Amino acid sequence: MSIPLNIDWQQILLHMCNFVILAGGLYFLLFKPVKNFMDQRTAYYQGMDKAAADKMKQAEEHEQEYRRRLDDADSEISRKKEQASKDAEKIAETILNEANRQRERIIAEAQKEAGREKEKMLQDAKEEIVELAMAATVKMLHGEAVSHE
Template sequence: MYNKIIFLAESVPKGRVFAMDTQTLITIGIQLLNGLILAIALGFILYKPLKNFMKNRTEKIQNQIDDTDAKMVKAKELMAEYNKKIDDIDKERIEFLEDARLKANNERKIILEQARQEADEIKKRSLESVLADEKRLQEETRLTIIELASLMAEKYITQTIDQKTQNKIFEETLAQMEGAKWQG
């Protein structure tokens, strides 16, 4: 091979590395024609499959993007639904607490009213008991006073009135009692 390079180097005219003669131009033309034929042949042979491959790949990527977008929309809908459910749960919790607070307040009012009624009943019974005791004491006091008064009157009468006057008063009282109607 080294010999070939030397031979080629000697065939070039002196002082020129690259000669632009007809042989070189024909060779360049043939190579350009070969490149063009090869490009056209490869274009016919490979263009449609490459175009279909690229089209399929583009469609596949677009389908993945569309699926991803649909999943994102669905995920956003689910997030919105869950957020709504959380808000509903919060509202329910607030309503439940408010309802419990109202029930507790109503029960407190009922218990306080019952306690007031019981206190009023106890007060009424105590008052009735005090009034009954007062009446009983008044009656006992009246009876005691009557008894004492009759004892004092008897003592006074026995000391100041003689037997004849006592008999006369006794008969008058007896007559008045016989004339009065007895209540039965």
């Protein structure tokens, strides 16, 4: 019994064999190498993309780190400023106290010196008065003696 449309199993198998050879050959000669190349290129660009993303992330981290450091530096500066201000106030107070003490000491010394000067002047005046009195007495006595003579 003949098969309709002259279907021939032998030729079907030969066509299949032909296609299997073609498919295998195309896979090894064209499909696989081209696909491998495309995959390799995709991997290359993905690697570049990933490296760029990593660098970007790293840069962002650095930026954040620098910002944090900058903030720390600002707070450090204000803290040091405050500390310096306190130190300056303390030093100024110390200097002022010292000046006050010195002033009081100078005044006390000046007062003592003035007292001493006053004493001395009084003493000198007393001595001078005594001397004057004695000179006057001598002069008087000498005048009386002359007149008696």
